[in-house]
Amino acid sequence: MQKVILWILAFFLTVGLAVYQRETGPTYPVTGTEMLGNKVVSYQFERSHGGVGDQEVSINVPGDNLSLATLRYKRYRSNDEWTEISMLHQGDNYIAFLPHQPPAGKLMYQVELKQGEKSLTIPKKPVVTRFKGAVPMAILLPHILFMFAALLLTVRIGLGLVVHEDRRRLVGIAVLFLGIGGLILGPVVQKYAFGELWTGIPFGFDLTDNKTLIAFLCWLPSLYLTRKNLKWQRRATAFAVLVMFMVYLVPHSVWGSEFNYKEGKVTTGVQKVEVVDE
Numbered sequence: 001m002q003k004v005i006l007w008i009l010a011f012f013l014t015v016g017l018a019v020y021q022r023e024t025g026p027t028y029p030v031t032g033t034e035m036l037g038n039k040v041v042s043y044q045f046e047r048s049h050g051g052v053g054d055q056e057v058s059i060n061v062p063g064d065n066l067s068l069a070t071l072r073y074k075r076y077r078s079n080d081e082w083t084e085i086s087m088l089h090q091g092d093n094y095i096a097f098l099p100h101q102p103p104a105g106k107l108m109y110q111v112e113l114k115q116g117e118k119s120l121t122i123p124k125k126p127v128v129t130r131f132k133g134a135v136p137m138a139i140l141l142p143h144i145l146f147m148f149a150a151l152l153l154t155v156r157i158g159l160g161l162v163v164h165e166d167r168r169r170l171v172g173i174a175v176l177f178l179g180i181g182g183l184i185l186g187p188v189v190q191k192y193a194f195g196e197l198w199t200g201i202p203f204g205f206d207l208t209d210n211k212t213l214i215a216f217l218c219w220l221p222s223l224y225l226t227r228k229n230l231k232w233q234r235r236a237t238a239f240a241v242l243v244m245f246m247v248y249l250v251p252h253s254v255w256g257s258e259f260n261y262k263e264g265k266v267t268t269g270v271q272k273v274e275v276v277d278e
Contacts (some may be wrong), residue, residue, distance in 0.1 A: 010156040017155075017248045018148060023148065025252035029125050036120045039063055043111070045127045048253075050193070051134045054097035059111055059122070062092045068114040069095035075261055076106035076128050087111070101131040104194045104266045105259040130141055132193040132260070143189050148183025150174055151248060158241040161234065171226045171237060175219045183211035194257040194266055204268035207254050211247045218243040 022028060027048035034041045038180035042060045049055035049075070058073055069087040074080040087094040098107050108126040113119065160167050187197040200209025222240040225233035260267045 006159045006163070007156060010152055010159055013155045014148065014152040017151060018090065019244070019250050021250070025254065026034070026128070026256075027130065027253045030123060032123070034120055034122050036061070036066075037115050037118045039115060041113065043122060045109075045123070047127060047129045048132065049098075049129055050132045052100065054096055054100050055107075055129060057087075057109065057111065058095045058097060059087075059113075060093050061113070063091060066094070066113055066115050067096040068112070070112045071098075071109060072112060072126075073107050073109035075097055075101075076108050076258075078261060084112075085204075097245065098129065102259050103131060103133050104257040105131045105261070107131075129222070130243075130253075130256075133195070135189050135192040138186050139185060139192065143181055143185035145245045146177045146185060150178040150181055151244065153177065154241055154244040156246075157237060160239070161238055167237060168226045168229075171223055175216070175223050178212075178216055178219065183216060186212060191258070196266055198258065199257055199266070199268040201252050206256055206268040207250065208252070208256060211250060213241075215244050215247045 015211050029047060030043075030045040032043060035041075039061055043058075045057065046055065059069070061069075066089075071083050071087055072082045072084050085096050092097070094111075094113075098109060102105060106128055108128045110121055110123060110126045112121050152260040153170055157167050157170050157174060160170065190199065190209075191197045196204075197205035198204075198209060200213055219240045222233065222236040225231075225236050257266050257268050259265070
């Protein structure tokens, strides 16, 4: 019964960590409602777009037509002038499209609305969206499942440490799943999305790649010591679990791949170079 309770607890903790990482990341949609006079304006602005088409931007404004609805956008980290396009009115929605960008290319955008003498800009701080190539579901789904399973096993191992369980089998499976999901399928996903297999050390500073590598390396001493039933195995496992937790507390896609328009290539890490149009 104790094992069942620990697995249930591990599952809910894992879901909580996964949701936290996803919702705090820079690609999670920006949603909200605003008032324009007596009209309620609701929106969900996407911050990631995959595939070959343009990115749709839509707002919902029930009732009479607005005087003006405009989408403003420009390339991220640039001195470009803002481009403005009128949004099409379809039912209660106003729709426009951001032009497709190369993989890892970013645009910043916001919407301006007017109704009579009243105006509204949403959001106040422009949204940044990143474009990426389409990733086949046959690759993406196993990647997600293996990474989730690796985190679930990590949480379960951590709980098992508290009650002094035999963890040798779980440690081996956790390392295997992390290796498959993060170091094999992860680079394949990135290749489809951004055209690069690996952008972590030593080739770049992509935080997602680097934190996956660090977590995997920290598991190896635990795997060896646990298999050999040697001294310090408990401490090594506790350290690996702690590192894995820290990795998942870092929001997803932070310091990720970004297309540098001036250099015409994908870069990673903290970007400091602005695009200046000649």
